[in-house]
Amino acid sequence: MTVVTRFAPSPTGFLHIGGARTALFNWLYARHNGGKFLLRIEDTDRERSTDEAIQAILDGMKWMGLDWDGDPVYQFSRRDRHVEVANQLLADGNAYYCYASKEELAEMREKAREEGRPPGYDGRWRDRDPSEVPEGVSPVVRFKSPNEGSTVIQDAVQGNVTIANAQLDDLILLRADGTPTYMLSVIVDDHDMGVTDIIRGDDHLTNAARQLQLYHALGWDAPRMAHIPLIHGPDGAKLSKRHGALGIEAYRDMGYLPEAMRNYLLRLGWSHGNDEIISTEQAIEWFNLENIGKSAARFDFDKLENLNGHYIREGDNAYLASLVRPVLAQKTGENVTDEQISLIEKAMNGLKERAKSVISLAESSLFLIAKRPLALDSKAEKLLDADAAAILSRVADALEGLSGWEKEMLEATVRECAESEGLKLGKIAQPLRAALTGTTVSPGIFDVLEVLGRDEAIGRIRDAAKSEPTT
RNA sequence: GUCCCCUUCGUCUAGUGGUUAGGACGCCAGAUUUUCAUUCUGGAAACAGGGGUUCGACUCCCCUAGGGGAUGCCA
Structure with missing residues (x-):
């Protein structure tokens, strides 16, 4: 079977470093296997998804050189299909309507915590009689997840991870407003898009168990999974948007290739x-x-x-x-x-x-x-004292007598000057560098001389020497 | 609180029962040199702790500690 991987960011922010690595791994894995690498924008959270973020993600991917196959899939556009699958689950008795209020939910969580039980929804509407349905409350659709046994994630990175089903509560498939949640959308899309391998951050590990249950209820084969560890900041803390995580474009702007x-x-x-x-x-x-x-x-x-x-x-x-x-x-x-x-x-x-x-x-x-006369930094200025000026003046004279302007002859000439002045090359090279570049740090001075060209180089030296040609 | 995962130099890591525990970044010293870099040579630097298993544990098992993640009508 051809390998199909995907990168599925949510456009609620830029493409950060962890996402970039996840994308890279998916891309490499697909390319390595001669398969496909798909891009899916998970924009089902209408409140927080923005066009700017989508653009930033697309740009970031392009800059990273991670090209995807086909057009990006926008998850929200597939909502009808997601609802269809939820209805199927409902019809098969694998899902049910739940009318619990937010207050009830908060109570359940608190109580579970106090009693040392796994947190989450207690399943009170799982098998409730329809006659008990309250007036004027639009229900959510919950997945009827197994209560007994356990789910094993056979993870390519983490190995076999076993989670007790009792640990996992009945997750919401459809919100009260009828829109699908992430948990439903991912599995439907991964299935429909033919994704064979899911490589993502290990913050999704527990989700994987829930998703496996869903695949099972639907009678679908689950993709192979690989949950990769997260990246932390230099201080060991979680690298998040709140903790100084940068968008990939920030690295570009800092000059990284x-x-x-x-x-x-x-x-x-x-x-x-x-x-x-x-x-x-x-x-x-x-x-x-x-x-x-x-x-x-x-x-x-x-x-x-x-x-x-x-x-x-x-x-x-x-x-x-x-x-x-x-x-x-x-x-x-x-x-x-x-x-x-x-x-x-x-x-x-x-x-x-x-x-x-x-x-x-x-x-x-x-x-x-830079345009002449060059601005000198303080170190360069210090270097160009009266002695240096006098020497540079003679160097300029010597260079002016040259018939060509190749590095080799430039070097020979400057070295001769040094010798006749009884100076080490460095004593001439540094003032020369200051004169030619305005600083004390640069590439090899003969390269600089050559690249600058005869007129510009001699001009800059004369500027520094405050001298005119002697002839 | 509950569940899951992780733990080799400061950092990224190699290692898959027997090694002087290797490499890279960073750091220190030296060489080269017209500055700065590059390059080269050398150096300091680690198996979280405790129990087992074994003739022998960094490698296998258990416990503890520390770190991380999940626990949403976010993804």
Whole structure:
């Protein structure tokens, strides 16, 4: 049977990191097995679902590079089908109308707690005579779940998990207003969509038992299940919207690459021996359910950043330049020209070696597109004293005499200057760097010299030396 | 309260009865170097506790502790 997985977020907020990992695992599993990966938007909570959230989820998925098969399924649009199944359950005697009020429910919960019993609805309308139905109360439809025995979840990650049926109360299938609840909708949709494997957070583990009972009552085969552990924040607490969980777009804005996110998230909870750097292609080849860990993991920015640095260093120069472009535009408040981008692309080898994020890549590119005279930071300014100015002036003279402008000859020339001045290369390189970049940190100085080009480079050196050509 | 799950360096993890308990991030030291990074070398750092089972337990069982999840007319 072809594998069919799905990612089923509810659009009540953005796509957070845990959801992104769940989506990734489902995607990898489907791709690994040559199956389908479906997307279903669980928007049955009309109060809290928003179009903005749907858009954020779609955008987040696209950014992560997780493409789904077919069109997204909007759960709310399938409500008639859900009601139909509820009616079938009713007709088969597997469901019933319940007229209990919210107050009664609250009482039941409190009482159960006091008596140390499993909490929940006590089933008072399970077998009640229709003549007792109160006036003017619209009932909910409840599932008549088994009271005896137990339900075993054969989970691909958690192993066999047994839950006593007495622990599970009669859940609501249809609300008083006639709309289906999540518990009903998921199983109907998973069944109708032909989902074979459900991979989701283990906060759904108890739900799984309830859903299994429903599958059983309906005479349907249940999909295979894999409940993956949740991701915690750096402090070990639950990573939730309330606790500083960020939407996936926040990571994009912080300058993380999607390939780094994929690698990091994959490794958070899944392993393949000692492998750390795992490309997406490799991940598709290797991914399985067996190697998913059972314990919750903490999110660690340091490791993400390290991976991000790796993928930036490995990244294609034109690709990186294109990512830098909007950041630069935002930082300078000006439009970035194609010429400037090609300049940055040319300098990319030196730039990307030093970057940990697209943001820092953009920041270190700034000097390339700066206008003369350069603004100097305080350290650069300190470096450019009178002595330095005099030396730079002579360096400018020497460079001006050059017939070409290739890195090798630039380096040879500067080294000669150092030798004739009786100075170590560093004594010239640092002032030169300050003059050319306005800072004390940059790619190799000869690369900078070459990329900047003759006129711009000499101009910047003269600016710093406050000198005119001597000839 | 009730039920379920988890527990190897600070963090992510490998390990499936016999290992000097391995790797990665981070940290520390050193090498390379025109700055910063990269790269390379080395170092400190862990089996939650207690009982069993066994010739032998990180690996199997039980208990305790700690952590997490569920307990909605949310998903």
